Amino acid sequence: MPDAPPPIKSTKRMKELMAGHFLGLDQAAREGRPKVAWCTSVGPAELLHAMGFAVYFPENHGALLGATRMATDVIPTANAAGYSPDICSYLTADVGAFLKGVTPLTQAYGIATVPKADVLVFNTNQCRDVEDWFAFYARHWNVPIVGVRSHRGLGEVKAHHVADVVAQFKDLIPTLERVGGHKFDLDRLRETVRLSRECTLRWRRVLELAALAPSPMTFFDHTIHMAPAVVLRGLPEAVEYYDLLLGEMDQRVADGIAAVPGERHRLYWEGMPVWGRLRMLSDLLSQARAAVVASTYCNSWIFDAFDEREPFESMARAYLELFIVRDDEYKERYIHQWVERFGVKGVIFHDAKTCPNNSNNRYAMPQRLARSLGLSTLVLNGDLNDLRFFSDEQTKTNLEAFVEQMEELAA
Numbered sequence: 001m002p003d004a005p006p007p008i009k010s011t012k013r014m015k016e017l018m019a020g021h022f023l024g025l026d027q028a029a030r031e032g033r034p035k036v037a038w039c040t041s042v043g044p045a046e047l048l049h050a051m052g053f054a055v056y057f058p059e060n061h062g063a064l065l066g067a068t069r070m071a072t073d074v075i076p077t078a079n080a081a082g083y084s085p086d087i088c089s090y091l092t093a094d095v096g097a098f099l100k101g102v103t104p105l106t107q108a109y110g111i112a113t114v115p116k117a118d119v120l121v122f123n124t125n126q127c128r129d130v131e132d133w134f135a136f137y138a139r140h141w142n143v144p145i146v147g148v149r150s151h152r153g154l155g156e157v158k159a160h161h162v163a164d165v166v167a168q169f170k171d172l173i174p175t176l177e178r179v180g181g182h183k184f185d186l187d188r189l190r191e192t193v194r195l196s197r198e199c200t201l202r203w204r205r206v207l208e209l210a211a212l213a214p215s216p217m218t219f220f221d222h223t224i225h226m227a228p229a230v231v232l233r234g235l236p237e238a239v240e241y242y243d244l245l246l247g248e249m250d251q252r253v254a255d256g257i258a259a260v261p262g263e264r265h266r267l268y269w270e271g272m273p274v275w276g277r278l279r280m281l282s283d284l285l286s287q288a289r290a291a292v293v294a295s296t297y298c299n300s301w302i303f304d305a306f307d308e309r310e311p312f313e314s315m316a317r318a319y320l321e322l323f324i325v326r327d328d329e330y331k332e333r334y335i336h337q338w339v340e341r342f343g344v345k346g347v348i349f350h351d352a353k354t355c356p357n358n359s360n361n362r363y364a365m366p367q368r369l370a371r372s373l374g375l376s377t378l379v380l381n382g383d384l385n386d387l388r389f390f391s392d393e394q395t396k397t398n399l400e401a402f403v404e405q406m407e408e409l410a411a
Helices: 011-031 045-050 058-067 071-080 089-100 104-109 129-141 159-180 186-211 219-225 227-231 236-254 275-287 311-320 328-341 365-373 392-410
Strands: 036-039 054-056 119-123 145-148 265-270 290-295 346-352 376-382
Touching: 011 036, 011 054, 011 104, 011 219, 011 227, 011 236, 036 045, 036 159, 045 054, 045 159, 045 186, 045 311, 058 071, 058 089, 058 104, 058 129, 058 227, 058 275, 071 089, 071 275, 089 129, 119 129, 119 159, 129 145, 145 159, 159 311, 186 219, 186 227, 186 236, 186 290, 186 311, 219 227, 219 275, 219 290, 227 236, 265 328, 265 392, 275 290, 275 392, 328 365, 346 365, 346 392, 365 376, 376 392
Parallel strands: 036 054, 036 119, 119 145, 265 290, 265 346, 346 376
Antiparallel strands: none
């Protein structure tokens, strides 16, 4: 097998940005300024930045618990406190870690605990679990919790959907003014929306580079380099980072560097990552010369609707157009478009035990796509964080058989 590609140099800068993000939050929480707002990963971060908050995303912490494989050890603590093992393992891992007094931030940055929230702001466009998750901390710290209850199962996003979410965004402002101590400033919101748009334009381009053959990046790279788009959108640092990354990726393309040397098969990943097994899955697929070139998960931070000329309306539309919010007909059209554009020959569906909202294999979608697109599909059973639901050996066997099936179809 050809030599592995050289490491992505921009990763060093991304690690510096993430360190600055967490250390800044820790300092804000200890000193009481700026005030700390917790935000769901696809919640109204632009509004919070515009109102002067330091913004923390607990789903990012949940992913860190999964990636460091701490999650499986702390989830039982949340279960013992009454949180079902069947609900979101981001929630149970995060709450369990908090109850046990542990966090991966300690080893990474010397931070003792997650930053105490002054206000918690949710958006249920992903699921109801995020509201219940934030409610735990609102009760524990006796701090305000506010949020947006989103429309779900949408085909077309219509004007009345947007108007409803705009009204809910505006309803957040009095509480945010009271907690944060800053009056709402429309021009500041326009600027954060503009920066989020600039970030999303660059992140889209990063992802679209994988349409090239061979691809300079894979889904497993994307899960790492998506971090600034998640936790720093609305800030200039995210825009600057993706300019750096794009420059490096353009050079790798020019130099003919492939993320998977000898790339033979091009795959699509549908569903959540298995955070504690990213390296294993990446290595298995690379050995089979299979590149996962696209995913709906990493695409979730492409927000084409952002427009600083209409900040509230464009934020509402952006957060309603998410893949996870849409109906199955829309989702199948979406996957179809990316599969065709990226030359994909196989789709891996991850059935995440504790994430039914982001597991799209349970109502025969793989079978429908296999028929309409004439490609191979595979369902991997597992979970985003709880590795008790994931079998290394079964996954290895299933992936090997899947690649063999694609080889036969290609013959």
